[in-house]
Amino acid sequence: MGIVYLIIIGAAAGFLATRIMNVNMGVAQTIALGVVGALVGGVLLRLLIAGLGAAAGFVGALVGTLALLWAYKVFIERR
Numbered sequence: 001m002g003i004v005y006l007i008i009i010g011a012a013a014g015f016l017a018t019r020i021m022n023v024n025m026g027v028a029q030t031i032a033l034g035v036v037g038a039l040v041g042g043v044l045l046r047l048l049i050a051g052l053g054a055a056a057g058f059v060g061a062l063v064g065t066l067a068l069l070w071a072y073k074v075f076i077e078r079r
Contacts, residue, residue: 006035006038007031007035009034009038010031010032010033010034010035010036010037010038011030011031011034012034013034013037013038014030014031014032014033014034014035014037015030015034017033017034017037018030018033
């Protein structure tokens with residue numbers, strides 16, 4: 001089922017891309033372009049998400065640490 005889904009999505013993506021870029025291609029070429037584009041885009045998106053995931057973890061840790069320091073200064077040092 002995954003291959004059929006990839007072909008359908010690839011055909012739609014290839015059709016839209018060729019219309020946006022104003023390129024005339026045959027049906028098989030449009031589908032192939034869309035399928036390869038889906039594979040390339042999927043890999044790039046996964047790499048981007050993995051990179052942003054690590055950065056998001058760092059930002060989350062920083063925000064948590066800042067919140068703890070704020071709470072320490074407000075509630076503990078005030079005494």
